Amino acid sequence: MLKPSAFASEPTLPRSVSNGVHQPDACDVLARVFGYESFRGDQHAIVEHVIQGGDALVLMPTGGGKSLCYQVPALVRPGTGIVISPLIALMQDQVDALTELGVRAAFLNSTQDWQDTREVEQAFLSGQLDLLYVAPERLLTDRCIQLLERGKIALFAIDEAHCVSQWGHDFRPEYLGLSMLHERWPDVPRIALTATATDVTRREIAERLSLDDARHFVASFDRPNIRYNIVEKQDVRKQLLQLLKQEHAGDAGIVYCLSRNKVEETAAFLCANGIEALPYHAGLGAQVRAQNQSRFLREDGIVMVATIAFGMGIDKPDVRFVAHIDMPKSVEGYYQETGRAGRDGLPATAWLAYGLQDVVQQRRMIDESAGDDAFRRRLGAQLDAMLAMCEAIACRRQRLLQYFGQRIEPCGNCDNCLQPPEAWDGTVAAQKMLSAIYRLMKERGQRYGAGHLIDILRGKATPRVLENEHEKLTVFGIGQDLSDQAWRSVLRQLLAHGLLVVDQEGYGTLALTEESRAVLKGERTLMLRREAERTARTATPKSKVLQPDLPEGAQEIFQALRQWRAEIARSHGVPAYVIFHDATLREIAMARPDSLASLGHVNGVGVRKLESYGESILACIAEHQDR
Structure with missing residues (x-):
């Protein structure tokens, strides 16, 4: 299982001297072991900083080369690099990849029997490992801590460091215990890495991991090879099938769903239509999840249909698309999930279909979530930012990167840049909708959803409208100039602009906000988005999109x-x-x-x-x- 490293078979590596200790040169390690002639971006500065014993917090997009930032220093510094990784299922592939390079790598996790565990432990203690991957749960055990104290450690690498953030989308409570690394090994450098973090999350990572003196390296969040495309949800499965057959036939990809039932139904639908799709969610048995993940990683052209339980740390470079058929809960989650596409730098697609019901459902989930009011307000703010991106009229990439504090020119590689939507003065339409909601709010004890509101505005004498005598309202029939679909778009955008909220009692009904008053009084003009016609003729052929x-x-x-x-x-x-x-x-x-x-x-x-x-x-x- 353990193979000799490149250094064991290549003892003539050029050496430099640091503090009297002979060390291989970082650039030579990069070339001889990994096959690259030069570092990219901040990689060289990060590597040299860690080699010299400094702590680092690294924010770098997926596919940007984060792993080299700790692998190269681990091969340069004396001892074994300890990598804390939250995903047991992926450790084997990471170790396999390093072994192919001649690096002596192994892992410790719950999948091993006692003999394999003992073999790895002995290899570590005898200095025969360059890198050792450990799950955070294992690292925090007394046995593992005692083992590490008996060996020589080159560095600690904390991968997926955003898992320590309690505000984040992938919170892992085990990460909170990793602050003890600094207490027990104060002279061992630590490098925490993540692809997703706002300024607030970055500060929280530094605080919770005791990286007070760490140098922060923040690379550009831009992934220019990914094309962002957000569409209005209609018949979402047929829309998804059209995307896969017309633009991604035979490609590997990930489809994200909000619920386990939808995962299984969508996977079955795709299989019935000739696409090899596998389900993945936490309700499946561990063996089924492991088998499906292994097939996705090792076979070509597999589509994984999953909840957000799948994907963190996925190293598969040729994922050509990531599709969401439900709106993500936050921009951080959306960025992290779409970033799994195109890790190889070749063109890829991030596709999202969403509708009004997504917003209502997400609001209800926030209202029903555990936690205090501050926690729910934070979740609400994250959802508002995601909704604002979905309804943006300008460049999607600009809006996405702005969330992380980065500004760019329009990208020319998103749906809004390629087919700009029309902006129209929706003030009057908004006033009609807000007036209808105001009048229904006056009926105590009654709950009316979006469909009923639209029926009233469109002048539809449905049984429920007649039963409640809503045909007598002054707003009945004043919205016949817009279709049902157009009114749903108006509603979504009113929610995005903070002019409406979903009720706090879980009924999915709508209520006015303080900001609504200015629109109702005509004191505020409201420009809304009108969807451009998107036809098959305007789609770029697969051969030009995905294969340079x-x-x-x-x-x-x-x-x-x-x-x-x-x-x-x-x-x-x-x-x-x-x-x-x-x-x-x-x-x-x-x-x-x-x-x-x-x-x-x-x-x-x-x-x-x-x-x-x-x-x-x-x-x-x-x-x-x-x-």
């Missing part, structure tokens, strides 16, 4: 290399991306190297992989390049 063009000869070599990779991955029992990412295979196909030396200059081809696969790759290129 390769020359004909290179395309054939690329496909041959993918087939070769699949066979190697099956024989090793690992996901294909653990062998090589698509991006590396594309670069090989374009460069067509004819020697091991030239192949070694391709990004992602380190010393160990060159030794293991170099001759086989060159043979594959030679076989297909002249066809």
